Amino acid sequence: MNRKELSIEYSRIYDEANKIFKKYNPCQFKGNECNRNRYWNERQIHKEKNGCCYDCSSIGPKGCKIKSISCKLFTCHIVRENYKQCEIEIAQLRKLTYKLFGSIPCGMSKSTLFYNCIAKDLERMGD
Numbered sequence: 001m002n003r004k005e006l007s008i009e010y011s012r013i014y015d016e017a018n019k020i021f022k023k024y025n026p027c028q029f030k031g032n033e034c035n036r037n038r039y040w041n042e043r044q045i046h047k048e049k050n051g052c053c054y055d056c057s058s059i060g061p062k063g064c065k066i067k068s069i070s071c072k073l074f075t076c077h078i079v080r081e082n083y084k085q086c087e088i089e090i091a092q093l094r095k096l097t098y099k100l101f102g103s104i105p106c107g108m109s110k111s112t113l114f115y116n117c118i119a120k121d122l123e124r125m126g127d
């Protein structure tokens, strides 16, 4: 696959994951608290907000500003244990993402992945 095709595939996987999360709604956001945030907050173990994003600087009013696919495909233990079909479908996308892009650190933006990592790899391969 060339860079353009990989970019299209990245966005397709990201959008597909959004559809899966919308279909199963495993995070059950109420305000800025998700299922796991409530679990911790109700037990006063530690204070959590904004799902798994906490205070990440990339969070915007409409969610992640940088389309981080590794974050998008993350599921916590509450989702994994209670929404098994959701987890199966997300795991398939995780597998495909790994096959196409390798391991991507959490919080890495699409543009950083493409311009820093993939571009270098393709240059090495003489693309």
Ligand code: SF4
Binding pocket: 026, 027, 028, 034, 035, 036, 037, 050, 051, 052, 074, 075, 076, 077, 078, 079
């Ligand atoms: S994956 Fe877990 S921690 Fe992340 S937003 Fe969903 S319920 Fe919250």
Ligand code: SF4
Binding pocket: 052, 053, 054, 056, 057, 058, 059, 060, 063, 064, 065, 066, 067, 068, 071, 072, 106, 107, 108
């Ligand atoms: S980079 Fe990850 S942690 Fe930060 S806002 Fe985006 S999804 Fe959330």
